[in-house]
Amino acid sequence: MISLAHPIRRKRVLPGLSLSLGTTLLYVALIILLPVVALVLKGAAIGPERFVAIVTSPRTVAAFKITLLAATAATIINALYGLLMAWVLVRYEFPGKRILDALMDVPFALPTAVAGLALTALFSANGWFGSLLDAAGISVVYTIWGIIIAMTFTSIPFVVRTVQPVLEDLDPALEQAAETLGASPFTVFRRIVLPAILPAWLAGATVSFARSLGEFGAVVFIAGNIPMKTEIASLLAFIRLAEYDYNGAAVIALCLLAIALVLLVVSNILQHWASRYREANR
Numbered sequence: 451m452i453s454l455a456h457p458i459r460r461k462r463v464l465p466g467l468s469l470s471l472g473t474t475l476l477y478v479a480l481i482i483l484l485p486v487v488a489l490v491l492k493g494a495a496i497g498p499e500r501f502v503a504i505v506t507s508p509r510t511v512a513a514f515k516i517t518l519l520a521a522t523a524a525t526i527i528n529a530l531y532g533l534l535m536a537w538v539l540v541r542y543e544f545p546g547k548r549i550l551d552a553l554m555d556v557p558f559a560l561p562t563a564v565a566g567l568a569l570t571a572l573f574s575a576n577g578w579f580g581s582l583l584d585a586a587g588i589s590v591v592y593t594i595w596g597i598i599i600a601m602t603f604t605s606i607p608f609v610v611r612t613v614q615p616v617l618e619d620l621d622p623a624l625e626q627a628a629e630t631l632g633a634s635p636f637t638v639f640r641r642i643v644l645p646a647i648l649p650a651w652l653a654g655a656t657v658s659f660a661r662s663l664g665e666f667g668a669v670v671f672i673a674g675n676i677p678m679k680t681e682i683a684s685l686l687a688f689i690r691l692a693e694y695d696y697n698g699a700a701v702i703a704l705c706l707l708a709i710a711l712v713l714l715v716v717s718n719i720l721q722h723w724a725s726r727y728r729e730a731n732r
Contacts, residue, residue, distance in 0.1 A: 532609025562667030
């Protein structure tokens with residue numbers, strides 16, 4: 451008879467909790483928290499009057515308006531297109547599906563500056579797309595439309611990759627049962643599919659919006675960087691650094707950081723909601 455007085459312990463592949471947690475916290479402190487704290491301290495040292503003066507200057511306000519407007523438009527496009535693309539990749543089989551699935555990760559792998567150069571070449575007046583649009587009297591390069599296209603390109607994978615696994619885990623028996631009861635395809639989508647994917651869809655759109663706010667490389671080439679017209683906030687911060695205006699750069703960066711942190715908190719809440727919803731419906 452085998453004695454159970456000394457239970458067999460599983461051999462840990464990774465180090466113990468203390469070493470693992472300590473290494474992780476050290477990495478977070480050095481790579482993430484230290485730069486953030488330095489930025490916050492730099493912004494706090496400016497003083498409230500100077501801080502408000504920088505934020506409310508006409509050029510800064512215009513840069514934030516352009517950034518928020520373009521990021522909102524790009525997020526709406528990504529939310530719709532990303533949901534459609536995730537649906538196609540999950541629900542249909544067709545030649546080249548794996549290639550199309552892999553192409554969704556190209557914005558992650560491609561340097562944003564390269565993406566900006568490629569988009570500028572495509573949408574310039576003599577480019578493949580730009581020549582057709584220019585004949586119709588539509589200009590993309592050096593306009594806010596170019597900024598929207600650049601932000602859309604760099605942030606589309608967040609929606610696709612967030613919604614796609616939720617659709618894959620969705621039990622098709624629920625939809626089949628609704629169809630046998632006489633529900634139309636739109637009703638099935640509205641009453642069964644949409645509630646299941648809504649938290650993940652909103653989370654992906656939120657992260658997409660946060661990514662668009664901080665975009666720089668893809669926008670700087672196609673926007674033209676015209677003050678008060680096509681100058682985004684991240685570019686204005688870079689210009690302030692080039693002018694040795696460290697206070698102005700710190701204030702703009704701090705505002706972008708605050709917005710991004712709020713959006714990431716919202717995204718985490720939505721993802722937690724999505725995981726609880728999936729657990730409750732299993």
